[in-house]
Amino acid sequence: MKMSCESTWEFPAENDGWYGAHNSIRAELMKLELALTTIMERDGNSLDDWRLECVKEYIAGHKEHVNGHHANEEEKFLPWLSTKFTVEDHVHSEHENLLEKVKAIEAVVDALKVGDGVDELLALWKDYRELMEPHLTEEEQEIVPLMRKHFTRKEAGEKIASILKEASKTELGSFFHHLKNKKTTLEFMAQEEIPWFVWHLEFKGMRTHYRKRMESKIQQLLQGEKATKSLVSKADLGLAINAGNFAWEVPRKPVK
Ligand SMILES: [Fe+2]
Ligand SMILES: [Fe+2]
Numbered sequence: 001m002k003m004s005c006e007s008t009w010e011f012p013a014e015n016d017g018w019y020g021a022h023n024s025i026r027a028e029l030m031k032l033e034l035a036l037t038t039i040m041e042r043d044g045n046s047l048d049d050w051r052l053e054c055v056k057e058y059i060a061g062h063k064e065h066v067n068g069h070h071a072n073e074e075e076k077f078l079p080w081l082s083t084k085f086t087v088e089d090h091v092h093s094e095h096e097n098l099l100e101k102v103k104a105i106e107a108v109v110d111a112l113k114v115g116d117g118v119d120e121l122l123a124l125w126k127d128y129r130e131l132m133e134p135h136l137t138e139e140e141q142e143i144v145p146l147m148r149k150h151f152t153r154k155e156a157g158e159k160i161a162s163i164l165k166e167a168s169k170t171e172l173g174s175f176f177h178h179l180k181n182k183k184t185t186l187e188f189m190a191q192e193e194i195p196w197f198v199w200h201l202e203f204k205g206m207r208t209h210y211r212k213r214m215e216s217k218i219q220q221l222l223q224g225e226k227a228t229k230s231l232v233s234k235a236d237l238g239l240a241i242n243a244g245n246f247a248w249e250v251p252r253k254p255v256k
Pocket of ligand 1: 070139
C-alpha cells in the first residue's frame with residue numbers, strides 16, 4: 001500500500017497558495033458588496049458617471065480573475081488531481097453555475113446607465129457570493145487534504161508553478177495584494193522556493209497593476225469621491241484594504 005505523502009508538506013494546509021487564491025476571490029466578493037451597499041444606502045442609489053465606470057471596470061476585472069481561476073482548476077489542476085483520487089462531479093458543475101452567474105451579472109452591468117440604481121446588481125452579487133463561498137471552502141477542506149495525501153509537495157509545486165506562469169496580471173496581482181504585507185509575502189515566497197528578487201522583477205508590478213485596476217475602484221466608491229490621482233499606496237487605499245475588516249480571510253498559520 002502506498003504511503004501518504006502528507007509528511008512531505010512542511011507547511012500547514014492553510015498556507016497553501018490555493019487558500020491564498022481563494023482569499024483574494026473572497027475579498028473581492030465582500031468588497032464589491034460593501035461598495036454597492038454604500039451606493040444604495042449612502043449615495044442615493046443613483047450611479048453618476050464615475051461610479052458607473054468604477055463598478056463596470058471592477059466587475060470586468062473580477063470576471064477575468066475568477067474565470068482564470070476556475071479555468072485553471074477545470075482544465076489543468078483537477079484533471080491532474082483526478083489521476084490519483086476522485087473529484088466529486090458537483091465541483092465541476094458548480095464551476096459551470098458560477099460562470100452562468102457571472103454572465104448574468106455582466107448582462108445587468110452592461111445595461112446600467114448613469115442615474116440607475118444598483119438594487120438588481122447587488123441582489124445578483126449576493127446570490128453569486130452565496131454560491132461561491134461554500135464552493136471555495138469545499139475545495140479547501142475536501143480537496144486540499146486529498147492533494148496532500150496523494151501528491152508530494154514537490155509534485156504539486158511543479159504543477160502549480162506551470163499553471164501560474166499563464167495566470168493573468170489581475171489574478172496574480174489580487175493574490176499578492178491580498179497576502180496583505182511584506183512578512184506574509186516573504187513567507188509565501190520562501191515556502192514556494194521563489195527567490196526574493198522575483199518580487200521586484202514580477203510580482204510587485206502585478207500588485208501595482210491590481211491596485212490601479214481594482215482596489216482603487218473600491219477605494220473611490222467607499223470614499224464617495226472620484227480620485228484625482230492614481231491610487232497605489234497602502235495609505236491611498238486604506239478604506240478598500242480594511243473594508244470588511246479582513247473577514248474574507250482564512251489566515252495563514254505560524255510556521256514552526
Ligand atoms: Fe473551483
Ligand atoms: Fe478554487
